[in-house]
Amino acid sequence: MTLDTVSWPASYGDEAKPRKGFFTDTSICIGCKACEVACKEWNQIPMSIKGFSGKSYDNTLALGANTWRHVAFVEQRVPAGVDDGASLVEAAARADVIDAGVHTYQEGDGLRWLMASDVCKHCTDAACLEVCPTGALFRTEFGTVVVQEDICNGCGYCIPACPFGVLEQRKDDGRVWKCTLCYDRLKEDQQPACAQACPTDSIQFGELDELRHRAEGRLKRLQDAGQAEARLYLADDDDGIHGAGAFFLLLDEPEVYGLPPDPVDTRHELGSIWSAAGAAALALGAGLIAAVFGGRR
Amino acid sequence: MTATDPTTSTTPVATPAPEAIAGDGGIRSYHGQPVLKEPVWSWEIPCYFYTGGLTGASSGLAFLAELRGNDLLARRAWAAAMMGGVASPLLLISDLGKPERFLNMLRMFKVTSPMSVGSWILVVAGGSTPLAAIDAWTGWIPGGKYARRTAAMFGLPLATYTAALVSNTAIPVWHKAHRMLPFVFGSGAAMSAGAATVALTPPGAAAPARRLALAGAVAGAVTSELMEHRLGEQGEPYKQGAAATFRRVGRVAGAAGALLLVSRGRSSRAAAVASGMLLSAAALSTRWSVFKAGFQSASDPKYVIGPQREAISRGERRGAARREPRI
Numbered sequence: 001m002t003l004d005t006v007s008w009p010a011s012y013g014d015e016a017k018p019r020k021g022f023f024t025d026t027s028i029c030i031g032c033k034a035c036e037v038a039c040k041e042w043n044q045i046p047m048s049i050k051g052f053s054g055k056s057y058d059n060t061l062a063l064g065a066n067t068w069r070h071v072a073f074v075e076q077r078v079p080a081g082v083d084d085g086a087s088l089v090e091a092a093a094r095a096d097v098i099d100a101g102v103h104t105y106q107e108g109d110g111l112r113w114l115m116a117s118d119v120c121k122h123c124t125d126a127a128c129l130e131v132c133p134t135g136a137l138f139r140t141e142f143g144t145v146v147v148q149e150d151i152c153n154g155c156g157y158c159i160p161a162c163p164f165g166v167l168e169q170r171k172d173d174g175r176v177w178k179c180t181l182c183y184d185r186l187k188e189d190q191q192p193a194c195a196q197a198c199p200t201d202s203i204q205f206g207e208l209d210e211l212r213h214r215a216e217g218r219l220k221r222l223q224d225a226g227q228a229e230a231r232l233y234l235a236d237d238d239d240g241i242h243g244a245g246a247f248f249l250l251l252d253e254p255e256v257y258g259l260p261p262d263p264v265d266t267r268h269e270l271g272s273i274w275s276a277a278g279a280a281a282l283a284l285g286a287g288l289i290a291a292v293f294g295g296r297r
Numbered sequence: 298m299t300a301t302d303p304t305t306s307t308t309p310v311a312t313p314a315p316e317a318i319a320g321d322g323g324i325r326s327y328h329g330q331p332v333l334k335e336p337v338w339s340w341e342i343p344c345y346f347y348t349g350g351l352t353g354a355s356s357g358l359a360f361l362a363e364l365r366g367n368d369l370l371a372r373r374a375w376a377a378a379m380m381g382g383v384a385s386p387l388l389l390i391s392d393l394g395k396p397e398r399f400l401n402m403l404r405m406f407k408v409t410s411p412m413s414v415g416s417w418i419l420v421v422a423g424g425s426t427p428l429a430a431i432d433a434w435t436g437w438i439p440g441g442k443y444a445r446r447t448a449a450m451f452g453l454p455l456a457t458y459t460a461a462l463v464s465n466t467a468i469p470v471w472h473k474a475h476r477m478l479p480f481v482f483g484s485g486a487a488m489s490a491g492a493a494t495v496a497l498t499p500p501g502a503a504a505p506a507r508r509l510a511l512a513g514a515v516a517g518a519v520t521s522e523l524m525e526h527r528l529g530e531q532g533e534p535y536k537q538g539a540a541a542t543f544r545r546v547g548r549v550a551g552a553a554g555a556l557l558l559v560s561r562g563r564s565s566r567a568a569a570v571a572s573g574m575l576l577s578a579a580a581l582s583t584r585w586s587v588f589k590a591g592f593q594s595a596s597d598p599k600y601v602i603g604p605q606r607e608a609i610s611r612g613e614r615r616g617a618a619r620r621e622p623r624i
Contacts, residue, residue: 055328062330072327131465133413134401153401154394156337157412160466160595165334174394220622231620239617254618255602258327262605262616266465266472267409273475274408277461280479281453284354287487287516291509292361 002237003208005124008143019143020186021245022195022203023211024117025218026257027230029202031057031115035069038197042182043068046170062258063118065168068179069194072257074114116257117194117203120145120166120179121234122245125265128158128167136176143208144181144245152176163241163263181245208245218249227251233259240264324606326598333467333595341392343588345385346459347581349419350486351493352381353456354509356426358490359433360449362505369502370494375430377493378448382426385419411462418458422451456486463591469601470534470594471587477524481587484520488513489580492554496573500563507562510576514555517583518548531600534593535586543586551579 009016039045048066053059056073063070122144129137129145136152139145147167154174158167167178182192190196195205204211215232222230233254234244240263254261266273326332336342359374390399403420407413425447432441460482464475471478491510495503521544525532534540554575561568594600609616 055330058328061328064334074327127467130407130409131412133405133407133410133416134398135405135407136401151398151401151404152395153398155402155412156392156394157410157462157466159334160336160463160468160471160591162334163467165332168334169337169394176394216622216624219620220624223620223622228620231618233618236617236619238615240614241617250618253325253606254616255325255332255598255606256327258330258332260332260601260605261618262609262614263467266467269472269475270409270465273411273461273464276464276476277411277454277457277479280457280460280483283480284456284483284487285357285453287483287512288354288357288361288509291487291491291512292358292365292367292505295508296504297365297367 003124003143003243005126005139005143007139008141011139012141015141017141017143017186018207019209019245020181020205021122021144021208021211021247022119022181022192022205023215023247023249024119025202025204025215025249026114026116027202027218027222027227027249027251028200029071029115029117030200031071031073031113032199033071034197034199035117035194035203036060036067036071038193039069039179042185042193043180045177063120063164063166063168063178065170065177068119068177070118072114072116072118074252074256076112076114076252114251114256116248116250117198118257118259119194119246120181121164121241121247122179122181123265124237124242124244125267126241127161127163127265127267130265130267131157131161133157140183140186142181142183142186144183144186146180146183147176147178149175149177161266163260163265212247215247215249222249234263240268324599324603326602329598331596332598332601335592335595336466336468337394338588339392341388343585344581345388345392346482346584346588347485347489348381348384348388349459350381350456350482350580350584351489352378352385352426353422353452353454354486354490354513355381355493356422356429356445356448356452358494358506358509359429360445363433363445365505367502367505370498370505372433373497374490374494374506375426375433377490377497378426378452379430380493382423382430382448386423389419411458411465415455415458415462418451418455422448422455425451457483463587466591467601468591468595469531469604470528470590473531473604474524474528477520477527478587480520481517481524481583484513484517485580485583486513488517488551488576492573492576492580494573495558495562496570496577498569500566500569503562503569507558510558510573511555514551514576514579517580518551521583531594531604534590534597534600538589538593540586540590540593543582543589547579547582547586550575550582554579 058073060067126145152175191205195203234247237243355378359371362371402416425444428444429448432438457479460479463471494506554572558572608614
């Protein structure tokens with residue numbers, strides 16, 4: 001595990017702190033939204049009522065300027081025939097579900113709930129930070145990615161650069177807002193508000209390398225207990241963003257939770273992007289010369 | 298897909314097969330919600346794509362026409378360059394969420410941000426172009442020839458960096474076109490400069506501008522077609538909604554303007570003005586088409602999730618999820 005980013009820890013020297021992050025274990029999320037509420041209260045985020053969405057219990061629908069934690073609710077029909085139904089009743093009667101030792105809140109009779117608290121990923125390769133022309137977005141001493149509200153001029157470039165659709169502009173304010181991983185609380189050795197409020201420890205805060213180690217153990221335990229669909233998301237250095245500060249344990253494919261299956265930092269193609277723009281500029285120059293000198297005056 | 302606890306007789310809890318709950322064209326998504334955010338950029342930005350290209354290529358045209366000794370054409374081209382050069386920063390500042398903080402664009406220089414690089418290009422090109430234009434018309438500017446050279450040189454990247462800017466995002470229809478889009482923009486810039494100068498110049502002196510406008514129109518049609526062809530299914534947004542409308546307007550106006558320019562542009566001033574306006578409309582409309590296609594590409598999860606999932610299925614990419622514990 002390397003965990004190093006372009007500017008952390010190197011540019012901080014002695015002031016660098018261990019890289020902090022979130023491990024969100026969605027297998028034990030109960031969808032209580034305590035994280036959303038705690039985040040709103042601590043960070044004094046304006047309301048984000050979108051009305052009744054009709055999409056399960058989700059009425060905020062996505063991360064955005066006024067939603068820095070977002071709990072996704074997925075309802076899946078579990079194919080259950082007559083025999084399955086009988087065995088479910090039988091199993092419930094024997095309480096074997098609990099005897100299994102490891103269980104999740106997502107197992108039910110014919111309906112599977114997937115709940116997951118999403119957040120800014122604080123990417124190792126953070127496109128938002130790289131494209132920000134003002135330097136408002138920066139890498140903190142904890143290795144997290146934060147927008148400086150006194151510098152952001154609302155150019156909006158970070159918004160389409162983020163492969164997760166995290167950043168958004170506050171309309172009345174003009175600036176872009178997102179999760180700071182509670183930078184103010186971290187400076188006081190406190191954990192982020194969402195992690196503190198989470199009643200099941202689905203949201204775990206800590207040093208990233210420790211969290212990754214813990215997550216591997218949890219994944220193994222779930223796999224051994226028969227949860228073949230359990231997977232870690234953004235927990236590796238060789239994915240398209242070289243791993244995230246906030247990573248997840250999921251029970252289905254990422255896109256089911258609204259997460260891209262293969263997010264890539266656009267900077268990885270910056271070389272060919274600039275080369276093409278340069279070549280096109282030269283071609284334009286050649287075209288101009290040809291147009292002016294390639295015929296009568 | 299059945300997950301059974303091997304150690305006990307716990308009830309099997311089946312995970313639904315992906316195809317069982319697949320929605321839009323076999324793509325799984327979260328209630329059909331977008332994965333990406335649409336940009337917040339408004340009308341100023343596609344207009345700036347046009348004015349930036351107009352300024353950049355017009356400066357080059359003016360500078361080269363001076364070298365060739367066609368001062369009449371050169372002055373008109375400098376005038377076109379100056380119009381774009383004055384409008385460009387105003388459009389950009391107006392689009393900012395906090396316009397009063399526009400100077401923050403110059404806090405740093407970042408090669409990883411085409412917007413940062415572009416801001417500096419615009420400072421140099423936008424600053425030198427009016428000086429060059431005033432000098433060309435009056436000869437009053439001390440060191441005016443340096444302003445002309447600077448404007449001509451920095452005009453070239455000014456015309457194409459905007460393509461790098463939109464390509465350097467997560468939006469599939471822009472990002473996947475990053476090799477072709479600067480050529481589309483560069484062609485559009487040539488057409489814009491040629492068209493504006495054709496409209497402003499007496500036909501007798503406008504031959505280079507006519508050649509530039511026609512070359513830009515042809516190159517623009519070819520590069521756009523090539524870009525959409527290479528995008529494949531990812532290029533669908535160009536065939537839908539507002540992007541398709543602007544694309545059609547651009548093609549029709551471009552073809553009509555080019556035909557008129559070829560047939561009557563040398564003999565009739567009125568025809569030259571009309572064709573110049575048609576080709577300008579085509580250039581502007583094409584930028585709008587690219588702009589709108591990006592929004593449409595971002596708002597439909599199938600364009601974002603589909604290609605990522607396919608690349609994982611083909612084994613080209615590992616994706617960001619892993620089921621095997623590393624312990």
